[in-house]
Amino acid sequence: MTTEWVDHDSESSTGGVEQRDRTLTKLACRSWQDLPTADVVAAVESGELTTANHGTAAGQRTTAATAASAAAVQRQGLAPLSDAVADWSGFGVVIPVLSGSPGAGASLVTAVLSDALSSLRQRVLLVDTAEPARSGLATAAPVEGPAEAGPHESVRVRHSWRDESTVLARLETELPVLTPGMVPPPRFFKPTSGALDATVVDIGHDAWRMAAHPLAGPGAWLRSGSPPVRPVLVCRASRPSLSQAEQVLARLEAWNEAGVITLPIQLVVVGAWSWPAGLAGATGRRVAALLEETVFLPHDSTMAVEGITAEPVPKRVRAAITPLLSRWGLVASSPVTSRRAVRRRNRKESPA
Structure with a gap:
């Protein structure tokens, strides 16, 4: 034509x-x-x-x-209108990370999960689906690897080593806008060689808009499949963030009931050791269902200024996520991973 x-x-x-x-x-x-x-x-x-x-x-x-x-x-992935389930074999455990509110820290949580698994000798694929210019993981690798051919000449995936056991896969395009449909199907992010223990995905797009039609673009990482994915929802310890996270879950709920996606099964709160006072009644029923096992990532002044760099995230921040990985059976249990110990350490005061 x-x-x-x-x-x-x-x-x-x-x-x-x-x-x-x-x-x-x-x-x-x-x-x-x-x-x-x-x-x-x-x-x-x-x-x-x-x-x-x-x-x-x-x-x-x-x-x-x-x-x-x-x-x-x-045309090269499951159609956006398809209700077919995904085949996640070969990706290890798939952990999609999405923000419940703007600026909640999904890229940070993605990096923390990846580095925690890598430090425990897991082979990790770290996927970034964001627009290149707005990526929170743009400087997450010390040296950029080659840009490999993608599903179209205008879309490429660059694979770089973040560390000796973590491969970072990022999108690249010369076009000024990356549409949802330009995000390649998951298989294009997978390295051509080597087995994986886990794939951690920074959804990288506005979760509110993505949830309107999660089967197109980056939402494909939420698709129901075998083995099941384990989505993580990220928010801040504030009323606005909790309220917006509830609305994201509300949008995703219908897709979950149709059996085509998996709802977030874990809540991670960034920048706090515990729930601050004054949040009683701040959550809706959907977020409230995730409160019991909430993981808190403490504020780190260096990361707040520098963002995600090629350096591993600080050990104390990684340690905060380790109980979750132990609970999921991804790493060996540690002495402080019981629910009671985690609640006591975080001095949890549920906002439900």
Whole structure:
């Protein structure tokens, strides 16, 4: 198919933004009649951004390229409308990590889980599905590895060694917007050689929007399958964060009831040793069901300033997550992993 570009910048004065959006939408829809609306919208946004910087023709080319990339990638995995279960064999234990609220610290928790497993001699795949420019794991490897061919020429996966037993898999694209549908199916993140004990995934996208249709893009890591995945929900010890986490779970609930995804089974609270006073009644029923086994990650001043670097996360932060890994049977039990000991250490005061 040959695309005819509306190659004139006078469009902005004759038709305005509304007319330009209609043109870009038509271009996006030509790539695939089944392209999800979220990808069409993102492709148009990509074109609008390019138009603002480089003109109408460049914006049209970018919209078409973005939509074509999303369409090509989605054809290579389980369809967004499919209720088929996923085959997680070969990934080890899959632990998707999603934020219950913006800035909750999902990337931090992903790195902590990965480093804790690695320090206990587990072979780990650390997956980052975020837009490259907004990734919390962008500097998590000391040296970047090669960018390997992805499911489409505009989408690549770069594999780098974070440490001697952890491979970091990150997305790369030259397009200005990474649509949900451009996130490759999980198999494209897996290294071509070597067995894995665990795969820890930073979902990397706004969980509220992702939960509207979790079967497209990064939400594919939540798919029900064999062996079952173990999703983790991250929040802060505050009323707003707990409230937003409840809404994310509410959106995901219907998908879980349909049997196509697995709801988060673990709550991790970042930046606190225990629940602060004054949170009584702050949680809804969905978050409340996760409170008993809540894991707290203490504040670390260096990480708060530097973010995730190529250095391992501090030992005391890793130690906070180890009881969870012991409870899941991923590492040997330690003397302080009982529920009573964890509750006593954290001085838990449930906000339910």
